[in-house]
Amino acid sequence: MKKLFKLPLAYQILIGLVLGIIVGAIFYGNPAVETYLDPIGKMFINMIKMIVVPIIISTLILGVAGTGDIKQLGKLGGKTLIYFELVTTVAIVVGLLAANIVKPGVGVDMSALSKGNIDQYVQTTEQVQHESFLDVLVNIVPSNVIQAMAEGNMLSIIFFSVLFGLGVAAIGEKGKPVLAFFSGVADTMFWVTNLIMKFAPFGVFALIGVTISKFGLSSLLPLGKLLILVYAAMAFFIIVVLGGIAKLVGFNIFFLFKVLKDELILAYSTSSSETVLPKVLEKMEKIGCPKDVVSFVVPTGYSFNLDGSTLYQAIAAIFIAQMYNIDLSIMQQITLVLVLMITSKGIAGVPGVSFVVLLATLGTVGIPLEGLAFIAGIDRILDMARTVVNVVGNSLxxxxxxxxEGRFDEQKQKTYFQTTEEA
Incomplete structure (x- = not known):
């Protein structure tokens, strides 16, 4: 037992994942699995959510106050949003091309597919569709910052933290005790993060065990072609597209995989980007990214740079159209790209965001919304892959x-690489 806990965290999480799959498969259809394991999984997710907001606020205030230059922050924000828009557009195009070439929905026997319940997503979509793009912009500015923190409204939290950090920098000496306080908060929360991560293998075991016991491995077979295509497209996007971007800036994408191996396995197992946000912030700073850049770019990316989600949405939309024998014209697919680009930004952070985006999008090009019920059963398995792409995209x-910005610390990267090699 002692040897098991001495294993690196990545291996412990993998063991939890495999055991969860085995338990879920053995006790498929048994409600006792959900009764006993679901609370464990929820406790782990809740523990992560508990620390995300304090970490983002403290690190962002420290980073912004350390910079203290509103023009520099404005430039960073503008460049970041342009980059996010370009990369997510490429993700949508890759998804459309993959679905049009492979045609995963052609010849699918709809009678062999089981329908999932998508009522909860329909209700959320109806609320979202009443919001205009201007409403989304207005909601970035919180009327009550405590409420924004309680709801986990990431963009509002970022907006407040940036302004607060600038205020701390502006008052000079008087702001030093405030900075010392938030520095202590950040260090404390990272310590708490490391403690919570020891519980990760149990959380992963519970979450995946409940999923497999509910849907069973047999639910994957009728939609096997879609599943394989989504995973292949995600792998292509990470290695070729993101790998190409990394090479352009003189960085190795495989080094990033090595740095984030624990976080990627955890994100994959839990289907949640939030579970790894604290450690991603910590590690990206350790390999040479300035604190203010990391604490602004990564949380903002969780709302604006969901590469994996948008890629999946494009594939799923074409899959459903093919399943119903609907031949979308080039203009309809261009419309789909434009609508996905806007919709995926407008409702970022909504639970089940990929389903909600698709529900808000499919009707614009005449695709039946009911088709989503056919892929609801394997959505969790697909979500695992798109979460990994989201994490890699935001980290990169x-x-x-x-x-x-010309502020990457190459020496830090070399030092981190040497340390990991020795370890």
């Missing part, structure tokens, strides 16, 4: 922005 974005 912080490197790209640091390099673009």
């Amino acid at each position: 974005a912080s490197v790209v922005m640091s390099k673009w």
Whole structure:
């Protein structure tokens, strides 16, 4: 037992994942699995959510106050949003091309597919569709910052933290005790993060066990072609597209995989980017990205740079159209790209965001919304892959922005690489 806990965290999480799959498969359809394991999984997710907001606020205030230059922050924000828009557009195009070439929905026997319940997503979509783009912009500015923190409204939290950090920098000496306080908060929360991560293998075991026991491995077979295509497209996007971007800025994408191996396995297992946000912030700073860049780019990316989600949405939309024998014209697919670009930004952070985006999008090009019920059963398995792409995309974005600003610390990267090699 002692040897098991001496294993690196990545291996412990993998063991939890495999055991969860085995338990879920053995006790498929048994409600006792959900009764006993679901609370464990929820406790782990809640513990992560508990620390995300304090970490973002403290690190962002420290980073912004350390910079203290509103023009520099404005430039960083503008460049970041342009980069996010370009990369997510490429992700949508890759998804459309993959679905049009492979045609995963052609010849699918709809009678062999089981329908999932998408009522909860329909209700959320109806609320979202009443919001205009201007409403989204207005909601970035919080009327009550405590409420924004309680709801985990990431963009509002970032907006407040940036202004607060600038205020601390502006008052000079008087702001030093405030900085000392938030520095202590950040260090404390990272210590708490490391403690919570020891519980990760149990959380992963519970979450994946419940998923497999609910849907079973057999639910994957009728939609196998879609599943394989989504995973292949995600791998292509990470290695070729993101790898190409990394090479352009003089960075190695495989080094990033090595740095974030624990976080990527955890993100994959839990289907949640939030579970790894604290450690991603910590590690990206350790490999050479400035604190203010990391603490701004990564959390903002969780709302504006969901590469994996947008890629999946494009594939899923074409899959459903093919399933119903609907031949979308080039203009309809261009419309789909434009609508996905806007919709995916407008409702970022909403639970089940990929389903909500698709529900808000499919009707614009005449695709039946009911088709989503056929892929609801394997959505969790697909979500695992798109979460990994989201994490890699946002982590790389912080490197790209640091390099673009000329502030990436190459020495830190070399030191981190040497340390990991020795370990």
